Amino acid sequence: MSDSFDDLRDLYQEVILDHGRRPRHARRLESFDATAKGDNPMCGDRIEVWVKLGTDGTIADTGFQARGCAISVASADLMAETVIGRSKADTHALFEAFREMARTGQCPHCDGALADPLERLEPLAGVHEYPSRVKCATLAWHALIAALEGGKEASSE
Amino acid sequence: MNVEAKISLGRPAVLDVARIREDFPILRQKIRGKPLVFLDSAASAQKPRAVIEAMREAMETQYANVHRGLHWMSERTTDAYEAAREAVAALINANDAHEVVFTRNITESLNLMAHSYGRGILKPGQAVLISGMEHHSNIVPWQLLRDERGIELRVVPVTDSGELDMDAFETLIADGKVGLVSMTHMSNVLGTYTPVERIVRMAHAHGAKVLFDGAQAVVHRRVDVQALGCDFYAFTGHKLYGPTGIGVLWGRRELLDAMPPFLGGGEMISSVAFERSTWADVPHKFEAGTPPILEGIGLKAAIDYVQQIGYDAIAAHETALVDHALARLGTIEGVHILGRAQDRGGVVSFALDRAHAHDVATLLDRQGIAVRAGNHCAEPLMHRFGLDSTTRASFAIYTSHDEIDFLADSLARVREFFK
Numbered sequence A: 001m002s003d004s005f006d007d008l009r010d011l012y013q014e015v016i017l018d019h020g021r022r023p024r025h026a027r028r029l030e031s032f033d034a035t036a037k038g039d040n041p042m043c044g045d046r047i048e049v050w051v052k053l054g055t056d057g058t059i060a061d062t063g064f065q066a067r068g069c070a071i072s073v074a075s076a077d078l079m080a081e082t083v084i085g086r087s088k089a090d091t092h093a094l095f096e097a098f099r100e101m102a103r104t105g106q107c108p109h110c111d112g113a114l115a116d117p118l119e120r121l122e123p124l125a126g127v128h129e130y131p132s133r134v135k136c137a138t139l140a141w142h143a144l145i146a147a148l149e150g151g152k153e154a155s156s157e
Numbered sequence B: 001m002n003v004e005a006k007i008s009l010g011r012p013a014v015l016d017v018a019r020i021r022e023d024f025p026i027l028r029q030k031i032r033g034k035p036l037v038f039l040d041s042a043a044s045a046q047k048p049r050a051v052i053e054a055m056r057e058a059m060e061t062q063y064a065n066v067h068r069g070l071h072w073m074s075e076r077t078t079d080a081y082e083a084a085r086e087a088v089a090a091l092i093n094a095n096d097a098h099e100v101v102f103t104r105n106i107t108e109s110l111n112l113m114a115h116s117y118g119r120g121i122l123k124p125g126q127a128v129l130i131s132g133m134e135h136h137s138n139i140v141p142w143q144l145l146r147d148e149r150g151i152e153l154r155v156v157p158v159t160d161s162g163e164l165d166m167d168a169f170e171t172l173i174a175d176g177k178v179g180l181v182s183m184t185h186m187s188n189v190l191g192t193y194t195p196v197e198r199i200v201r202m203a204h205a206h207g208a209k210v211l212f213d214g215a216q217a218v219v220h221r222r223v224d225v226q227a228l229g230c231d232f233y234a235f236t237g238h239k240l241y242g243p244t245g246i247g248v249l250w251g252r253r254e255l256l257d258a259m260p261p262f263l264g265g266g267e268m269i270s271s272v273a274f275e276r277s278t279w280a281d282v283p284h285k286f287e288a289g290t291p292p293i294l295e296g297i298g299l300k301a302a303i304d305y306v307q308q309i310g311y312d313a314i315a316a317h318e319t320a321l322v323d324h325a326l327a328r329l330g331t332i333e334g335v336h337i338l339g340r341a342q343d344r345g346g347v348v349s350f351a352l353d354r355a356h357a358h359d360v361a362t363l364l365d366r367q368g369i370a371v372r373a374g375n376h377c378a379e380p381l382m383h384r385f386g387l388d389s390t391t392r393a394s395f396a397i398y399t400s401h402d403e404i405d406f407l408a409d410s411l412a413r414v415r416e417f418f419k
Helices: A014-021 A070-083 A088-104 A115-129 A131-148 B002-010 B017-022 B049-061 B072-091 B106-120 B140-149 B166-173 B196-205 B253-258 B293-309 B311-330 B357-365 B379-384 B401-417
Strands: A034-040 A045-053 A059-067 A153-155 B100-103 B127-131 B152-156 B178-184 B209-213 B232-236 B247-251 B269-272 B277-279 B335-337 B347-352 B372-374 B390-394
Touching: A014 A070, A014 A115, A034 A131, A045 A070, A045 A131, A059 A070, A059 A131, A070 A088, A070 A115, A070 A131, A070 B357, A088 A115, A088 A131, A115 A131, A131 A153, A131 B357, B049 B293, B072 B100, B072 B247, B072 B293, B100 B106, B106 B140, B106 B178, B106 B209, B106 B232, B106 B247, B127 B140, B127 B166, B140 B152, B152 B166, B166 B178, B166 B196, B178 B196, B196 B209, B247 B253, B293 B311, B311 B335, B311 B347, B311 B401, B347 B357, B347 B401, B357 B372, B357 B390, B357 B401
Parallel strands: A034 A153, B127 B152, B127 B178, B178 B209, B209 B232
Antiparallel strands: A034 A045, A045 A059, B100 B247, B232 B247, B269 B277, B335 B347, B347 B390, B372 B390
């Protein structure tokens, strides 16, 4: 795809703009088993995450409310999309792999069991070029992990 | 150096930006293959070669600790460092160079005031009056003082146009309890110049002393502390084209004399015994430890550089830049400029519909433009305007009209991108 915004698209791919503009999972869950807030004091981004667990302990549903940049909202939405149906252990592993991708742009685990969700999260890998923006992409994940671990607050600091 | 000489000989009414830009080596850098358009000088300004050379030369030819060595190097270095104090005194028209205290930055200058004047001179039951457009560094030290000493903190609100509500000022100071007014001279977010002469008149009429945070103002406008009539004035070196690590607190001699020390250590004492120590005279009473020697030498070079260009040319240049920026940015659909004060300096903050300030900053960075995005260390002011963050472009002597045009064109692209 070529347009007059080619020079701006490496970080802001269409999927990020789309999910940043129209997040599908930006809603508070009516009933939930865990919740946590995330706060990035450096830039003022804030997020609240709710999680509903299934009887088998997997994530049955998740939603969020976020106030922040396109990267942080899109990342929260893609996170929700990729963790629904996953166990806590899987979600942890996905978080670690995603965090490495956001920090380094590399994805050594992309061939493994998490190849599909990581491919979905791949458009966010561009943030590694902007160290100050990596936290925007990981904030929602920090909040989700805090919720799963029974915490109330997470900071991406 | 030759370039400076030409400037001083020419004394142009209009500042020659192309020539000035040659004095700043960093402006030749390319960012992602594009020319650097540095519009973040209000956070920290770039350094002219004169500053870089002065610090390098000091390290290479005449460096030692100051005020203690009896040897040639120390004496020469002491002279150079004290010449910086003289340069600051001349810059702000202080009555006496002894009234100039060197600190690490303006945050330390303001903390010095909160600690020494706040705890040593103000009494519980008195109040400190600040405003709703202060930088965090002129809020938090006074909160700490309030919580520790029971000294009230009062806040002058900001109007919709981004100016001080001077009626509220009058009301807040009327009961005579305000011992110190501590206010910005120019907002780092709105660009608003505060009505400093009027503030001084009103404060003094009600028995309050006045401290101005001149971090932004001193960069853009000639400051004459005697003409202003204020009691204290603070600024920092790195925004004035000087190095980081050096700040200034100017105060009236008799007020500084009456204040207790801030930090303790070497340099600030007259004599030390375990029973009791006595303090050095001002300004050394407030300058514990080895001072920022090289930074002082760098600051003097920066001040000399600014003085050679002259504040008339600087102010005219920056007024033209701001007018141009307001005209260009103001006509981009979806751009909302914060504040519309009549008297304003070289910063323009704005919000863009449907785009977060951090996304705007990153997309501008892609085009080689450096701006600041966030709350600008002025969270209460952001909330006053119902915002979490803005994008801020700030201007300096090396900023050109072309750069502002490029900002406007790039911003229009960002706007399209997020449509």
